[in-house]
Amino acid sequence: MLVDTIQDARNHVNQALLLLSSHDDSDHFKTGAEVNKVFLSLLLLQLTRARNRLTTPASLTxxxxxxxxxxxxxxxxxxxxxxxxxxxxxxxxxxxxxxxxxxxxxxxxxxxxxxxxxxxxxxxxxxxxxxxxxxxxxxxxxxxxxxxxxPWLNGTLVFFTISLQLCQQLKDKSLEKKV
Incomplete structure (x- = not known):
């Protein structure tokens, strides 16, 4: 199960990377809301799931x-x-x-x-x-x-936190442009 925890976190990171690489230069977003809906919300979701997989052990009987x-x-x-x-x-x-x-x-x-x-x-x-x-x-x-x-788990959690903060800042800025 220990390996499953790490693998699940990695799978979520892979989904985030796939999301990032699936958009090319021909994709044009017209509004910040489009960026939020199509891109940032899904990216934040995958990164949050990856981090949560490492920070929250299962609570079972x-x-x-x-x-x-x-x-x-x-x-x-x-x-x-x-x-x-x-x-x-x-x-x-x-x-x-x-x-x-x-x-x-x-x-x-x-x-x-x-x-x-x-x-x-x-x-x-x-x-x-x-x-x-x-x-x-x-x-x-x-x-x-x-x-x-x-130690590498601590570094990984720091990188997840920084990534989530940056994505949230970008999401907030795209919402400001809409208003």
């Missing part, structure tokens, strides 16, 4: 994460002692950081209904969060999170 391929439930071999419990791992991008979250899970007895409250959507689930998957109930007992700054 634990079962959604477990079944989406973002996380894997790893059970250690039964002959390994001590048995640390089931573990779920999640990699994601948040701004200019690569994040790794490891959830240590406790398997709940199958007849647990009294205090079972499934967790809602979140980027980071806290200890005590519960979920059900494949007729098994789990509770998060420990959460370990590690973040690593990725």
């Amino acid at each position: 634990l079962p959604e994460l477990a079944t989406s391929g973002l996380m894997q439930i790893l059970s250690p071999p039964q002959n390994v002692l001590p048995h640390p419990g089931d573990v779920m791992v999640n990699f994601y991008i948040n701004l200019s950081k690569l994040c790794l979250t490891v959830y240590q899970l406790h398997t709940m007895p199958p007849n647990t209904t009294k205090n079972f409250k499934p967790a809602g959507s979140s980027v980071l689930h806290n200890p005590g969060a519960m979920f059900e998957l494949n007729n098994n109930r789990f509770q998060v007992s420990h959460v370990h999170k590690v973040e690593c700054v990725v």
Whole structure:
């Protein structure tokens, strides 16, 4: 999924570049409104989507994460002692950081209904969060999170911000000419 995040952002940039290259010298815009409607609005949309893909991690429930391929439930071999419990791992991008979250899970007895409250959507689930998957109930007992700054992601976000600001300024100027 981590690669998908970067690929999705790149696809949006490619769409913006395709939009830029699809117009040639024979295209003549008569008004700023035409530029806004045909060109700048779509360009801003693609650049915003690309930046958002890197700045906003998915907020999902634990079962959604477990079944989406973002996380894997790893059970250690039964002959390994001590048995640390089931573990779920999640990699994601948040701004200019690569994040790794490891959830240590406790398997709940199958007849647990009294205090079972499934967790809602979140980027980071806290200890005590519960979920059900494949007729098994789990509770998060420990959460370990590690973040690593990725310098090129920070540079990329700066370039997206500058590009969006410049496009917005151009859009504003084209609207001023209309008035």
